[in-house]
Amino acid sequence: MEHISLSREDVIAHIQRAEALYKANLYNDLQAVMTIIKDNLEALDEDNHTDYARYYRLYMLYISVFEDINIPVLESYLNALININEVQASDFEFVCSYYATCQDYVFHKALMLYPQNETLHIHYALKLKEEQRFEEAITTLKYILECYPSLTEARFLLRDIQAALLDQLCSSAQESDADQLLELASSTHNLDVLKGLQLDDRLDQTSLQLANIQVDLWENKSVEILKQWKTEWKFLDLSVTTQIVLTDYAKAFMLYEMVAQIIKAPATPQFPEVQYNTFTQYQNYMQALVNAGWQQAQHSYVQIGNAAYYYTKNKTVLEQAIAQGLALNPNNPLFFVLKAKSFFLEANYKDTGAMYHAAFKNGLRTSEYLLYLLEVNSRIESWQGILDIVAQFHIKNPPTLKTLYFKARALVKLQEFDDALVVINDALTGFPLPPHSYAPWFYNLRMSIHKINQNYDAFFEDLNSEIYYYQEGDSEYCSTINMAIEVLLEKEDYEECYKYAIYNHEQEYLLPELYPVFQWICFYDFLNEKPEDINDASIEDLIPDPITFTDYRNNGLIHWMTGDTNAGADALVKAASLATNKAYYFKLALACAKEGSNTIKSIDICEVIKTETPEAYDWNIEYDYANLLYIAKRYDQALLAFKQLLKSYPDHSFFNFPKDQNNMLLQTLKNITKALGKVEDNAKYNALFLSKDQPSVSALLEHLEWIDMSKTDALFSRHNILEKITHSDTAFENNQTERLKAIKSKISTTYFS
Numbered sequence: 001m002e003h004i005s006l007s008r009e010d011v012i013a014h015i016q017r018a019e020a021l022y023k024a025n026l027y028n029d030l031q032a033v034m035t036i037i038k039d040n041l042e043a044l045d046e047d048n049h050t051d052y053a054r055y056y057r058l059y060m061l062y063i064s065v066f067e068d069i070n071i072p073v074l075e076s077y078l079n080a081l082i083n084i085n086e087v088q089a090s091d092f093e094f095v096c097s098y099y100a101t102c103q104d105y106v107f108h109k110a111l112m113l114y115p116q117n118e119t120l121h122i123h124y125a126l127k128l129k130e131e132q133r134f135e136e137a138i139t140t141l142k143y144i145l146e147c148y149p150s151l152t153e154a155r156f157l158l159r160d161i162q163a164a165l166l167d168q169l170c171s172s173a174q175e176s177d178a179d180q181l182l183e184l185a186s187s188t189h190n191l192d193v194l195k196g197l198q199l200d201d202r203l204d205q206t207s208l209q210l211a212n213i214q215v216d217l218w219e220n221k222s223v224e225i226l227k228q229w230k231t232e233w234k235f236l237d238l239s240v241t242t243q244i245v246l247t248d249y250a251k252a253f254m255l256y257e258m259v260a261q262i263i264k265a266p267a268t269p270q271f272p273e274v275q276y277n278t279f280t281q282y283q284n285y286m287q288a289l290v291n292a293g294w295q296q297a298q299h300s301y302v303q304i305g306n307a308a309y310y311y312t313k314n315k316t317v318l319e320q321a322i323a324q325g326l327a328l329n330p331n332n333p334l335f336f337v338l339k340a341k342s343f344f345l346e347a348n349y350k351d352t353g354a355m356y357h358a359a360f361k362n363g364l365r366t367s368e369y370l371l372y373l374l375e376v377n378s379r380i381e382s383w384q385g386i387l388d389i390v391a392q393f394h395i396k397n398p399p400t401l402k403t404l405y406f407k408a409r410a411l412v413k414l415q416e417f418d419d420a421l422v423v424i425n426d427a428l429t430g431f432p433l434p435p436h437s438y439a440p441w442f443y444n445l446r447m448s449i450h451k452i453n454q455n456y457d458a459f460f461e462d463l464n465s466e467i468y469y470y471q472e473g474d475s476e477y478c479s480t481i482n483m484a485i486e487v488l489l490e491k492e493d494y495e496e497c498y499k500y501a502i503y504n505h506e507q508e509y510l511l512p513e514l515y516p517v518f519q520w521i522c523f524y525d526f527l528n529e530k531p532e533d534i535n536d537a538s539i540e541d542l543i544p545d546p547i548t549f550t551d552y553r554n555n556g557l558i559h560w561m562t563g564d565t566n567a568g569a570d571a572l573v574k575a576a577s578l579a580t581n582k583a584y585y586f587k588l589a590l591a592c593a594k595e596g597s598n599t600i601k602s603i604d605i606c607e608v609i610k611t612e613t614p615e616a617y618d619w620n621i622e623y624d625y626a627n628l629l630y631i632a633k634r635y636d637q638a639l640l641a642f643k644q645l646l647k648s649y650p651d652h653s654f655f656n657f658p659k660d661q662n663n664m665l666l667q668t669l670k671n672i673t674k675a676l677g678k679v680e681d682n683a684k685y686n687a688l689f690l691s692k693d694q695p696s697v698s699a700l701l702e703h704l705e706w707i708d709m710s711k712t713d714a715l716f717s718r719h720n721i722l723e724k725i726t727h728s729d730t731a732f733e734n735n736q737t738e739r740l741k742a743i744k745s746k747i748s749t750t751y752f753s
Contacts, residue, residue: 008044037055060095069101099123102123126157132168138162141158143286148363166184166188195215233246250262269293304321319342337364356369389406390404401442402438424449428443428446485501516557555568556572560592565596565598573585586609594624639669
């Protein structure tokens with residue numbers, strides 16, 4: 001094929017096309033374009049190194065497409081970039097990523113040019129690990145961790161290499177240095193080696209202390225460790241390394257009392273002079289920086305700050321630790337995290353977020369950054385913000401109990417309860433649930449949903465699951481019991497509610513807002529005696545300007561107990577309007593109003609119940625409503641209400657009530673029809689009283705009077721009524737005896753002669 005010469009502009013256009021093809025993974029098309037560019041390189045401007053650099057980088061990427069990477073060619077293009085003075089750190093990173101075959105001289109040149117590039121140092125450490133040059137790899141990683149203390153990838157790799165070196169030394173036929181073994185075993189938490197070193201007479205006293213203490217740390221419980229610290233270890237002259245080990249352990253188990261006592265202000269690091277011309281000199285510089293104590297001093301200030309934040313709450317110490325730490329390393333993200341926590345203590349959430357962002361810019365892992373933002377958004381109640389952060393976290397990280405908890409809680413706050421239950425159920429079934437995890441919080445969150453849904457059986461199942469994580473009688477245990485007190489109140493299980501309330505009262509953990517509930521249970525439920533140390537309710541206990549549901553509920557109960565049932569009912573109606581279980585508090589308001597004989601108010605509450613919570617408008621409330629109308633002498637409305645009651649609940653209203661003169665429903669209907677002058681209806685209801693074996697004489701006489709008034713030919717009815725009366729102790733009046741004889745005579749003559 002004839003060669004076609006291209007202009008510079010054409011070659012640049014082909015380079016652009018090649019870049020697009022590489023980005024789109026269209027490698028077959030890329031090969032032809034790369035050939036055209038290579039054949040026309042002379043068209044590029046020799047003085048414009050940028051054009052050549054662009055091609056060299058593209059060709060390096062092109063080479064990487066093939067399975068068998070031609071490392072010498074790759075390195076030659078890297079050298080070409082170096083020769084035209086266009087090389088960048090990313091070019092070295094790309095070539096060095098093939099660390100298994102990349103030559104040493106490339107790494108040496110790269111690290112000396114970019115002494116704080118974490119990617120290059122990690123690649124070099126991987127190469128050294130591959131070649132089992134473990135000690136050089138450890139120095140390299142420790143050095144880069146001095147520069148970037150939060151570089152977790154380097155920390156994990158360091159531990160792996162230290163473990164590999166320890167295995168090599170332990171399996172070697174030659175005697176290993178005891179101090180080196182101790183350092184490696186301490187770094188990797190190798191309990192078997194540490195136990196062996198406890199008997200090694202080559203170690204001095206402080207080294208033996210380190211070995212002995214570490215064995216105890218990994219074999220004993222944290223409560224036992226705290227006891228050993230107080231009774232034994234705090235009186236020893238511990239090495240700095242041992243102090244750091246103890247501090248890290250204490251922090252891991254949130255024993256900040258120990259942290260505050262162990263860590264003191266560290267010695268000022270002695271920095272090496274930054275002067276090297278050969279790679280050996282650079283290695284010496286790395287080792288000198290590692291030995292300078294720079295990271296150790298920073299770590300100490302971080303621990304001092306954490307102890308001040310979590311334990312002593314001493315803001316002065318916290319700020320001093322931050323200032324001194326940043327003076328050592330103004331780019332250490334952990335000090336920006338501490339500064340954020342300092343603002344967090346002040347509820348200054350705007351600056352808290354800004355400091356976390358600064359920590360992120362200085363190397364804090366994205367996952368940690370997002371987790372911190374969850375806490376900030378929780379404080380400012382940005383529930384949608386929390387959902388957005390969790391979604392972003394889950395893009396690159398697997399879900400954790402923490403992220404799922406924040407998501408579930410945000411969904412609950414947004415009243416998306418069904419979605420929240422899905423998240424909670426997945427968390428509780430898909431993860432290990434050890435102590436000191438988010439597990440009890442998930443149960444607590446699900447309990448709140450069960451409470452809203454009035455799923456009380458499920459509520460108490462989760463309550464038992466939650467308190468399993470607590471010590472009986474501690475604050476968390478009693479906090480959960482406090483939740484149950486409200487549920488038992490709304491469940492109308494006052495006997496059980498009393499048991500829960502008296503328990504928390506005796507433990508001195510009964511919430512102040514539940515105190516009126518406890519008073520009311522003692523006051524209202526005669527089965528329970530009021531404890532001697534429970535005061536009687538007083539108007540002094542009333543909340544002056546109620547706002548919340550709890551304010552109105554407690555005021556309602558206090559008014560009720562102090563005898564102002566009118567105000568009590570009003571407050572409980574207001575509480576019901578703000579409650580999740582509206583029906584219960586409306587019914588409670590009705591009971592309060594009825595107890596105070598507030599007939600009109602009771603009627604109003606019944607009507608509110610029918611409108612607001614029709615599902616709670618049962619036979620009892622409908623009967624109350626009709627009967628209250630009767631008491632108020634609103635007879636027309638009362639009659640309609642009673643007829644509606646009979647229609648809505650025929651079985652309960654008719655078949656189940658006792659047929660005697662004490663049947664309140666029947667008696668009231670009879671009285672209403674009499675008051676309205678509905679004679680036939682009155683007689684109909686009175687006739688129901690005659691259905692029992694021994695009807696009352698008054699009912700018999702009343703029905704006889706109606707028969708006489710109606711002037712109907714009810715000969716047999718008159719006979720039966722008068723015959724019933726003869727078997728009673730009531731004396732006949734108005735010649736009733738003669739009437740009965742006359743009726744019998746007429747029946748005999750008319751029907752049986």
